[in-house]
Amino acid sequence: MGDEANREEYIVQMKKIDKVYSNGVAANQGVDFNLKKGEIHALMGENGAGKSTLMKMLFGMEQPTSGEIVINGESTVLSSPSVAIAKGIGMVHQHFMLVPSLSVAENVVLGMVPKKGLFIDKEKAVEITRQNAEKYNLHVEPEMRVADIPVGMKQKVEILKALVRGARILILDEPTAVLTAQETEELFRELTALKKEGYTVVFISHKLNEIKEITDRITIMRNGRSMGVYETKDVSKEDISRLMVGRDVILNVQKDAAKPTDVVLKVRNLEYVNEWNKKMLDKVSFDVRKGEILGIAGVEGNGQKELIDMLFNLNVPDAGEATVNGKSVIGKPQAKIREMGVSLVPEDRMLYGIAAQASIEENVISDRCAKKELNKGPLFHMGAIHKLSEQLVKDYTVLCKSPAQQVGMLSGGNIQKVVVAREFSNDPSLILADQPTRGIDVGATEFIRKKLVELSRSGIAVLLVSADLAEVMELSDSLIVMHNGRIVAYFQDTGTLSDEEMGEYMLGLKEQTPEEIRRVCHD
Amino acid sequence: MSNLLSNMLSPGFFFSIFRISAPILYATLAAIVVEKAGFANIGLEGLMMFSALFGSLASYYSQSWLVGFLVALLVGVGMSLLMGFFAFQLETDIILVGIAVNLMGSGGTLFLCKIITDITEGKAMASTTGLITSKLCIPNINIPVIRSIPFIGRVLSGHSLLTYTAFLMCILTSIMLYRTSLGLNIRAVGENANAAASVGVSVLKIKYIAIAFSGLMSGFGGAFMSMSYAQGWSQDMVAGRGFIALAAQAMGGGECLGGMFSSLLFGFAQALGIKFSSVGLDSNLASPIPYAITIISLAIFGFVRISRAKKPKVAA
Known part of the structure; x- marks a missing residue:
């Protein structure tokens, strides 16, 4: 009886999802996640909480180790993004999946290009883009190169791409991270309009204000587990942050x-x-x-x-x-x-901030490894180095097994803590x-x-x-x-x-x- | 010197530029397409060597240039797909795969030639030059009307069929890259493979198509070398054209038209080298000329590009 009702209510059900990566990291453990038709659903959690992994599985980029995905009442195996797209799921990634040198229209129709004989029908591509842009009220310039358009428009191109492919469920991974206040407002208006048309939106974000403003329900994740599903209007920002990090922020x-x-x-x-x-x-x-x-x-x-x-x-x-x-x-x-x-906390921490393959210890001493107090003759003074790195890990509360752990294995927040530990501690x-x-x-x-x-x-x-x-x-x-x-x-x-x-x-x-x-x- | 100049202004000299450029152009087109798909195939040299060998052998055994030509294409495509299998699916570094193919193309072809034909006399290296008669070469085409135009006729008419198809291929490749969905997919995969994958374009398939295309072009180039440029295959006959093509690709800005002009420039340099030796310059001095011109033109090209990139800044 209950199952029957659920089948009516939910268009997506992810049941008891486990995901263990080949390196042994359990990214998801027994996660339940569901979506109702026509809702905006927030997926919240700290970095490394398993949100992205969960959504990658819904978009067919990763396969669950165990568990079931039910779409429109049917148990489904999403073996690749193409399958997910065919099932009406679209994803807008945090890092845009666009080809800069191609035009907006070419990006929109990529993989499903309209043809005139052997050749691409460019006018048709522009026409498709323009029609859909009007239909969904997402203003883009079809003939401009993606490299030349602002970030806000790039995001609209991404959303259009998904919609043109028949997506009824949109997954947006931190969509507002790169937008101005006005662009964010515009995006919210567009998403609300889509919701009214019966589209379902998954909204991944760290920004509590936005979540409160636009979403209907919230799934909160912590450490690879779901902390529950809530009606947005029933939980306060403080509640959410407490559920996410387990303490008051x-x-x-x-x-x-x-x-x-x-x-x-x-x-x-x-x-x-x-x-x-x-x-x-x-x-x-x-x-x-x-x-x-x-x-x-x-x-x-x-x-x-x-x-x-x-x-x-x-x-x-x-x-x-x-x-x-x-x-x-x-x-x-x-x-x-x-x-x-001068100290630098670089924008791209993986490229300029750390050496991912090296240990935490090696990373924190990389700017000062020639210093006298860290050397004994031609060799490192390992004792002093251990002491320093242990102190820094403690002072900057880097969550790790030991300072000898590879930096690349840490979560984004802890990697950044390693960067600031080095950059802030060199006087x-x-x-x-x-x-x-x-x-x-x-x-x-x-x-x-x-x-x-x-x-x-x-x-x-x-x-x-x-x-x-x-x-x-x-x-x-x-x-x-x-x-x-x-x-x-x-x-x-x-x-x-x-x-x-x-x-x-x-x-x-x-x-x-x-x-x-x-x-x-x-x- | 005046001898050289009059030699240079002859139709024969200009004719030879086109003839010498053709195999470089094929390889350049190969380099352009794989570069657009986001990787490099440095094994063009080796692919051409194999195509050249098997093309000439097949034409001898079948006594048909057409069969030989088709086998050359098949070998080029087949070997490039094998390269793709190693690089894309067994995840070997594509550069290492290219080096392996080049080394095999040098030593392996000689070995195969010896095994298959059993031709070596005394200290002579195995080759198929004795097997290929002019009947088994790719035919030359005389173009009506144009052939009777003075001077120009002698430059443009009478080339090997494959010289004409080289320039035709240049146009077709450009159309393929910019007017067809395959080309769009190739460019998308090369620039942002994740973007292409996210909309259901199979990145692996596109990469295979791109490397197969490079193999096809190498097949054309190889067949031209052993069945038109020379009669028969001999060791290391491709003589660096596969590498010069990589330079021509870069110099041409990765585009077909630019690649064609770069190929012609290298063709001119080699033709000049040949002319120098024909007027009596010591061959030890003449043979480095094309390579010297390659280096000098690359340097000039690089310099121009950098200063062009910098110049508007001053204006702005």
């Missing part, structure tokens, strides 16, 4: 007013044109002082990455100057820059924190944010770049906004700013006068 960063003193980082008129002739930095000038956190807000791809690259000599500007405590960093080897007291005078909490769990995020505040209050200059608006607004003492490679606004005090106002600057709708912006140079 303070959502507001506590910090005293900054007392900035001398200028540490001084950037003047930095200019850079990238290899595709796009001006990524246009006369960028600002100062970061001792004891303050200067935030850089902006939609990704507006020059933030290039700016950090210049400051750590991962790239060389066409013109301009950047000094740390009066000494230029432009074109200096990274070892020299580090000697000047820096300037910390460049580029997306320091991207895609990591609530606990690690909280920890890193607190550390940044603590360090800045101890007299370190912090430059914080973040695509997470809440983060950059909550953590920063003052804030600059970048748009199209330029600084378009400077706010001395972040306390009074609203998200909407920020969004307008970030999207280039508003701009301050040069005089207002120049206040960020404390000459």
Whole structure:
């Protein structure tokens, strides 16, 4: 009787799903997950909680070790994404699955190209894209190259791709991670409209506000297990975070007013044109002082990455100057820059932050392995190294078996903790924190944010770049906004700013006068 | 010197540029397509050697150039699929597979030639040059009307069938890459394999098709070498064309038209080398000329590209 009712109610049922990877990691243990037709369902959990694994199984990218997947009342084996697509399941990945050099239309029809004889019917492809864009109210430019369109539009292309293939169930993996406030709102409107049409949406996110705003039900996961399914309206944000991390997380960063003193980082008129002739930095000038956190807000791809690259000599500007405590960093080897007291928490931790195959210990000493106290003649002083790494693992609460464990085996949050353990502990005078909490769990995020505040209050200059608006607004003492490679606004005090106002600057709708912006140079 | 110049301005010289470029162009097209699919096939040299050997052998045993030609294509495609099996399914590094094919293409073909034909006399290396008569070569085509145009007729007409198909293939490959769904899939797989896979394009299948295409082109190139460029197969007769093609692919910006011009440039360099030796320059001096031109042109090309990439920056 109960089963009969369920068959009516649920379009997807994942029952007692176990997933053990070949390396022995149990990513899912006895997980139950279900979807009702026409709901927006949040899937929440810390990094490494098994959300992605679960959704990969629903999209046919991974196979469950045991358990059953029932779609529309039928037990189904989803052996590949193609099978899942045929069953009406579509997934929008966190890292977009788009081909940059192809047009929007070509990306939309890829794998199901309309033909005119032997050839691709490009007009038809554009037509299909345009029709569907109108039908689902997802505005895209069919003929533009994907490489040239903004992130928000790329996401719409991804959603369109799924819908054009007949998806009735959409899985969105952290869809708002890269969007501005306005773009997020737009996305929510579009998702709500889809829901009204009977589409089902799975929404993976770490952002509690968004979950509360848009979803109907929530499945919370922790350590590979489901912590239960809840009606969104019945649970508070505090409840959710408690279920996710098993303790209360303070959502507001506590910090005293900054007392900035001398200028540490001084950037003047930095200019850079990238290899595709796009001006990524246009006369960028600002100062970061001792004891303050200067935030850089902006939609990704507006020059933030290039700016950090210049400051750590991962790239060389066409013109301009950047000094740390009066000494230029432009074109200096990274070892020299580090000697000047500059630390970098890089945006891409797997590429620049760590060596995944090496141990935690090797990673934390990688910037200081030549230091006297860690060496005994020509050899390492292993005792001192063990002591240091154990101390750092403890201080930064890195969850691991031992410091000898491979970094690549840790969860995203713990990997990032290893990075900050190294970067924060080498007595820096300037910390460049580029997306320091991207895609990591609530606990690690909280920890890193607190550390940044603590360090800045101890007299370190912090430059914080973040695509997470809440983060950059909550953590920063003052804030600059970048748009199209330029600084378009400077706010001395972040306390009074609203998200909407920020969004307008970030999207280039508003701009301050040069005089207002120049206040960020404390000459 | 004036002797050389008058020699160079002869229709025969221009004719030879096209003739020499053709096998390079085939290999360049092979390199272009696999590069678009996201990997490199450095084994083109070896593939051409095998195709050249088996093409000439098959034409001898069947006494038909057409059979020989088709066998050359078959061997090229078959071996490239084998390369794909090792690289894609047994997950061997594709570069190592390429090196293995090249080494086999050098020593293995000689071995096979000896085994199959039992031709070696004294210290002479085995070869099929004695077996292939002009009847067994790919036929030359005289184009009506064009052949009677002075000068141009002698440059453009009378080429081997495979010289014409080389340039035809260049156009067809470009159309395949940019106008067909196969080409779209190849480019998508090469640029973002996950994206292609996520919409149900079989990445493995596309990679196999791409490497088979490179084998097919190598088959054309190999057949041309042993059944048109020379009469019969001899050791190391491909002489680095498979590698020069990799340079031509890069120099041509990975596109068919650019690859064609690069192939022609290399063809010109080799033709020049031959001319130099024909006017009496010591062959030890003349033979490095094409390679010197290869290096110099690559350097110039690289320099131009870098300065072109930098220049607008100053303007902006």
